[in-house]
Amino acid sequence: MAVVELTSALVETPSPNPPGGERDVAGVVRDALRERGLPEPRVIAKDPARPNLAVTLDFGPGGRHLCLSGHLDTKPVGDAEWSVDPLRATLDGDRLYGLGAADMKGAVAAMIEAAAALAADPPPRGRLTLLFTADEEDGAAYGARHLAGGALAEAGLTGVDAVVIGEPGGIDADWDRLHRVSRGIARMRVTVRGDQGHSSLAEHTGAVNASVEMARLLAAFADGFRPSVPAHDDLDGWAATVNAGLTVTGGVGYGVVPGEAAFGAEVRLLPGMDRALFDGELRAFLAAESARNPRLRAEAGYDDPPCDWLPGTEVPADHPVVTATRAAYTRVLGAAPPDAVFPGTTDAAWLHGLAGVPTLPAAGPGLLRRCHGRDEWVSVTALDQAVTLYRELARGFCTGGDAA
Secondary structure, three states: OHHHHHHHHHHOOOOEOOOOOOHHHHHHHHHHHHHOOOOOOEEEOOOOOOOEEEEEEEEEOOOOEEEEEEEOOEOOOOOOOOOOOOOOOEEEOOEEEOOOHHHHHHHHHHHHHHHHHHHHOOOOOEEEEEEEEOOHHHOOOOOHHHHHHHHOOOOOOOOOOEEEEEOEEEOOOOOOOEEEEEOEEEEEEEEEEOOOEEHHHHHHHOOOOHHHHHHHHHHHHHHHOOOOOOOOOOOEOOOOEEEEEEEEEEOOOOOEEOOEEEEEEEEEEOOOOOHHHHHHHHHHHHHHHHHHOOOOOEEEEEOOOOOOEEOOEEOOOOOHHHHHHHHHHHHHHOOOOOEEEEOOOOOHHHHOOOOOOOEEOEOEEEEHHHOOOOOOEEEHHHHHHHHHHHHHHHHHHHOOOOOO
8 A cells, every 4th residue: 555655765764853853754744746747845944954845736817715634743761661663664454653643644645646636636736735734743943934934925825725634633533523623822920939048957947848739739730720711512521731740840958948940831722721821720729829829939931932832723614625525524534533632732823823724623544642752643444534534525625515
């Protein structure tokens, strides 16, 4: 199966980020496009080692312009202990194992195969662009953020009507949700001050141990900080997730009462969340904790822009790209899944939130729960379905209808 072979080739061309470097995997994509007789891609690169690729098929005058998008980088292997070699594609029954198989080199391969099928049997009108980005996994400064910040014209994307990103869309099973919302993110660091001094005198002096007070505050933050969320009618997954203690620092060493300790936290944001309101609630939470604990001296600060506050995005339920995607799901899978919120933050933050192009954040093969950890895999069946789904979606959307 061509899509499995191409996914395997992409998996076996490592592109972990950090440190970042997508040039080799972009070369595999470029070769695959040539082999299938597709146009030579445009290269848009802030850094030559971090290329973005864009290739456009013109089907005929009129119709709509759809962009299918996927990122070329992966998370690093990290400390995960795999049962197979993460940098080799391993086929076991219906499962294709390998780093990036689901997130999201399988979707990239499926998009290329779908474009080849459309080039051989094109719809009567419209345009299709494939956009393959760098640096999605570590801030997008070389990828979608660079494009949305002024390089869209260079990529030939100024007239795009909608973007569909092939992030793994399955939560419990492949294709089990239609993700209209991409959650944003707020990143912050909460710092607690103490009284640095000789630890042998701690009882005598009553010195405040910053690490201990930070630990108490971290637990209270995880259990009790719940920012306000705008109401929404029955959209699956409509919640803001608070993750406390993603980083923890503090202390000098033995013999020293810690004078400073801190924890990093993130909140996965929903569309419509107001930063001023959020900030006020964060300050109020810290003030309340300080009132309960006179030994607590704490302050909060946000991460450096743009990761301090990335708003969530939402495509309306009746937007043409949503109705066309529903129709494609129905044609390929037999039924359309319910509308939902994608739990993660995607390139939709830039392509939709910054550039203003309506973007579906996750319509791809694979399960999100299998990503960023050990033994990542994608279903071969889902890969095959993805090729047909992207083909039908592009045909329906580009021609101006919901289905072919």
